[in-house]
Amino acid sequence: MANINEKIESAVKENKVMIFMKGNRSFPQCGFSAATVAIFEQLGVPFATADVLSDPELRDAVKRYSNWPTIPQVYIDGKFVGGCDIIRELHETGELEPMVKAALGAPAHQ
Amino acid sequence: MDPKEIETMIARGIPDARVEVRDYTGGGDHFEAIVVSPSFEGKSLIERHQLVYQALGDAMRVQVHALTLKTLTPAQHQNRR
Numbered sequence: 611m612a613n614i615n616e617k618i619e620s621a622v623k624e625n626k627v628m629i630f631m632k633g634n635r636s637f638p639q640c641g642f643s644a645a646t647v648a649i650f651e652q653l654g655v656p657f658a659t660a661d662v663l664s665d666p667e668l669r670d671a672v673k674r675y676s677n678w679p680t681i682p683q684v685y686i687d688g689k690f691v692g693g694c695d696i697i698r699e700l701h702e703t704g705e706l707e708p709m710v711k712a713a714l715g716a717p718a719h720q
Numbered sequence: 721m722d723p724k725e726i727e728t729m730i731a732r733g734i735p736d737a738r739v740e741v742r743d744y745t746g747g748g749d750h751f752e753a754i755v756v757s758p759s760f761e762g763k764s765l766i767e768r769h770q771l772v773y774q775a776l777g778d779a780m781r782v783q784v785h786a787l788t789l790k791t792l793t794p795a796q797h798q799n800r801r
Contacts, residue, residue, distance in 0.1 A: 678773070679773050680786070692765055692766050694788075699765060
Protein backbone atom coordinates (compact mmCIF):
# COMPACT_ATOMS: atom_id res chain seq x y z
CA MET A 611 0.00 0.00 0.00
CA ALA A 612 1.24 3.44 -0.87
CA ASN A 613 2.56 5.50 1.96
CA ILE A 614 0.00 8.01 3.19
CA ASN A 615 2.06 11.04 2.16
CA GLU A 616 2.35 9.68 -1.37
CA LYS A 617 -1.42 9.25 -1.35
CA ILE A 618 -1.88 12.91 -0.39
CA GLU A 619 0.67 14.02 -2.95
CA SER A 620 -0.97 12.16 -5.79
CA ALA A 621 -4.42 13.43 -4.72
CA VAL A 622 -3.29 17.07 -4.85
CA LYS A 623 -1.48 16.54 -8.15
CA GLU A 624 -4.25 14.67 -9.90
CA ASN A 625 -6.97 17.10 -8.84
CA LYS A 626 -6.56 20.76 -9.71
CA VAL A 627 -8.80 21.59 -6.77
CA MET A 628 -8.51 19.13 -3.92
CA ILE A 629 -10.35 19.57 -0.63
CA PHE A 630 -9.63 17.54 2.48
CA MET A 631 -12.78 17.91 4.54
CA LYS A 632 -15.07 16.41 7.16
CA GLY A 633 -17.75 14.44 5.34
CA ASN A 634 -18.29 14.75 1.60
CA ARG A 635 -19.68 17.38 -0.71
CA SER A 636 -23.27 16.17 -0.36
CA PHE A 637 -23.06 15.62 3.38
CA PRO A 638 -20.44 17.85 4.95
CA GLN A 639 -20.02 17.03 8.65
CA CYS A 640 -18.78 20.42 9.77
CA GLY A 641 -19.88 23.99 9.09
CA PHE A 642 -16.43 25.04 7.92
CA SER A 643 -16.16 22.18 5.45
CA ALA A 644 -19.68 22.96 4.23
CA ALA A 645 -18.86 26.64 3.73
CA THR A 646 -15.70 25.79 1.80
CA VAL A 647 -17.45 23.34 -0.51
CA ALA A 648 -20.27 25.86 -1.07
CA ILE A 649 -17.79 28.42 -2.41
CA PHE A 650 -16.41 26.00 -5.00
CA GLU A 651 -19.93 24.86 -5.92
CA GLN A 652 -20.78 28.50 -6.46
CA LEU A 653 -17.75 28.98 -8.71
CA GLY A 654 -19.00 25.98 -10.66
CA VAL A 655 -15.57 24.42 -11.02
CA PRO A 656 -14.66 20.74 -10.78
CA PHE A 657 -13.12 19.70 -7.48
CA ALA A 658 -12.38 16.51 -5.59
CA THR A 659 -12.82 15.86 -1.88
CA ALA A 660 -11.45 13.38 0.63
CA ASP A 661 -13.21 12.67 3.92
CA VAL A 662 -10.80 12.76 6.86
CA LEU A 663 -13.44 11.52 9.31
CA SER A 664 -13.52 8.13 7.62
CA ASP A 665 -9.71 7.95 7.63
CA PRO A 666 -8.02 9.01 10.90
CA GLU A 667 -4.58 8.30 9.45
CA LEU A 668 -5.27 10.72 6.60
CA ARG A 669 -6.58 13.31 9.05
CA ASP A 670 -3.28 13.36 10.96
CA ALA A 671 -1.12 13.02 7.88
CA VAL A 672 -2.68 15.91 5.98
CA LYS A 673 -2.18 18.20 8.99
CA ARG A 674 1.50 17.30 9.04
CA TYR A 675 1.78 17.52 5.24
CA SER A 676 0.71 21.18 5.22
CA ASN A 677 1.81 22.02 8.78
CA TRP A 678 -1.72 23.27 9.28
CA PRO A 679 -3.74 22.20 12.33
CA THR A 680 -7.29 22.39 11.01
CA ILE A 681 -9.65 20.85 8.46
CA PRO A 682 -10.79 21.72 5.79
CA GLN A 683 -7.67 22.20 3.72
CA VAL A 684 -7.76 23.33 0.12
CA TYR A 685 -5.06 22.62 -2.46
CA ILE A 686 -5.09 24.33 -5.82
CA ASP A 687 -2.74 23.07 -8.52
CA GLY A 688 -0.88 20.98 -5.96
CA LYS A 689 -0.27 23.90 -3.64
CA PHE A 690 -1.80 24.36 -0.19
CA VAL A 691 -3.92 27.51 -0.28
CA GLY A 692 -5.57 27.54 3.12
CA GLY A 693 -8.52 26.64 5.27
CA CYS A 694 -12.06 27.98 5.35
CA ASP A 695 -11.24 31.55 6.44
CA ILE A 696 -8.61 32.04 3.77
CA ILE A 697 -10.80 30.60 1.01
CA ARG A 698 -13.65 32.83 2.13
CA GLU A 699 -11.38 35.85 2.15
CA LEU A 700 -9.89 35.06 -1.28
CA HIS A 701 -13.41 34.59 -2.61
CA GLU A 702 -14.58 37.91 -1.19
CA THR A 703 -11.64 39.79 -2.67
CA GLY A 704 -12.18 38.09 -6.05
CA GLU A 705 -8.76 36.42 -6.05
CA LEU A 706 -9.99 32.85 -5.81
CA GLU A 707 -11.72 32.48 -9.17
CA PRO A 708 -8.76 33.56 -11.34
CA MET A 709 -6.51 31.32 -9.25
CA VAL A 710 -8.74 28.31 -9.87
CA LYS A 711 -9.26 29.14 -13.54
CA ALA A 712 -5.51 29.47 -14.05
CA ALA A 713 -5.01 26.07 -12.42
CA LEU A 714 -7.69 24.44 -14.55
CA GLY A 715 -6.29 25.96 -17.72
CA ALA A 716 -2.80 24.75 -16.97
CA PRO A 717 -1.63 21.49 -18.52
CA ALA A 718 -2.11 18.42 -16.39
CA HIS A 719 0.77 17.17 -14.27
CA GLN A 720 2.53 14.21 -15.78
CA MET B 721 -11.25 27.26 27.36
CA ASP B 722 -11.61 30.93 28.13
CA PRO B 723 -11.29 33.40 25.21
CA LYS B 724 -8.97 35.46 27.42
CA GLU B 725 -6.53 32.54 27.64
CA ILE B 726 -6.42 32.37 23.86
CA GLU B 727 -5.83 36.12 23.67
CA THR B 728 -2.93 35.78 26.10
CA MET B 729 -1.37 32.92 24.14
CA ILE B 730 -1.59 34.73 20.81
CA ALA B 731 -0.23 37.94 22.35
CA ARG B 732 2.67 36.02 23.85
CA GLY B 733 3.52 34.45 20.48
CA ILE B 734 3.11 37.68 18.51
CA PRO B 735 4.15 40.38 21.00
CA ASP B 736 3.25 43.37 18.79
CA ALA B 737 -0.28 42.07 18.10
CA ARG B 738 -3.61 43.47 19.20
CA VAL B 739 -5.87 40.51 19.78
CA GLU B 740 -9.58 40.16 20.30
CA VAL B 741 -11.11 36.72 20.80
CA ARG B 742 -14.71 35.82 21.33
CA ASP B 743 -16.44 32.57 22.03
CA TYR B 744 -19.16 32.52 19.43
CA THR B 745 -21.15 29.54 20.59
CA GLY B 746 -20.61 29.93 24.33
CA GLY B 747 -19.38 26.32 24.44
CA GLY B 748 -15.73 27.11 25.08
CA ASP B 749 -14.39 25.46 21.93
CA HIS B 750 -15.51 27.58 18.95
CA PHE B 751 -13.77 30.91 18.79
CA GLU B 752 -13.37 33.89 16.56
CA ALA B 753 -10.18 35.92 16.69
CA ILE B 754 -9.16 39.21 15.15
CA VAL B 755 -5.42 39.70 15.24
CA VAL B 756 -3.87 42.99 14.13
CA SER B 757 -0.11 43.12 13.90
CA PRO B 758 2.62 44.92 11.98
CA SER B 759 4.37 41.52 11.75
CA PHE B 760 1.79 40.52 9.13
CA GLU B 761 3.15 43.14 6.73
CA GLY B 762 4.31 41.46 3.51
CA LYS B 763 3.10 38.01 4.58
CA SER B 764 0.56 35.82 2.81
CA LEU B 765 -2.64 34.75 4.56
CA ILE B 766 -1.20 31.26 5.07
CA GLU B 767 1.91 32.69 6.74
CA ARG B 768 -0.20 34.93 8.97
CA HIS B 769 -2.46 32.12 10.09
CA GLN B 770 0.60 29.91 10.68
CA LEU B 771 1.99 32.54 13.07
CA VAL B 772 -1.23 32.46 15.07
CA TYR B 773 -1.41 28.66 15.06
CA GLN B 774 2.22 28.49 16.22
CA ALA B 775 1.42 30.81 19.12
CA LEU B 776 -1.42 28.52 20.14
CA GLY B 777 0.67 25.36 19.83
CA ASP B 778 -0.91 22.25 21.30
CA ALA B 779 -4.01 24.10 22.49
CA MET B 780 -5.01 24.34 18.83
CA ARG B 781 -4.89 20.57 18.45
CA VAL B 782 -6.43 19.66 21.77
CA GLN B 783 -8.73 22.27 23.25
CA VAL B 784 -9.84 24.38 20.34
CA HIS B 785 -12.24 22.75 17.90
CA ALA B 786 -12.61 25.74 15.67
CA LEU B 787 -11.04 29.13 15.37
CA THR B 788 -12.19 31.63 12.79
CA LEU B 789 -9.27 33.90 12.06
CA LYS B 790 -8.97 37.40 10.69
CA THR B 791 -5.36 38.51 10.40
CA LEU B 792 -4.81 42.14 9.52
CA THR B 793 -1.98 44.63 9.32
CA PRO B 794 -2.64 47.91 11.18
CA ALA B 795 -3.27 49.63 7.82
CA GLN B 796 -5.84 47.01 6.78
CA HIS B 797 -7.51 47.35 10.15
CA GLN B 798 -7.80 51.12 9.67
CA ASN B 799 -9.47 50.60 6.28
CA ARG B 800 -12.07 48.27 7.72
CA ARG B 801 -13.59 50.91 9.97
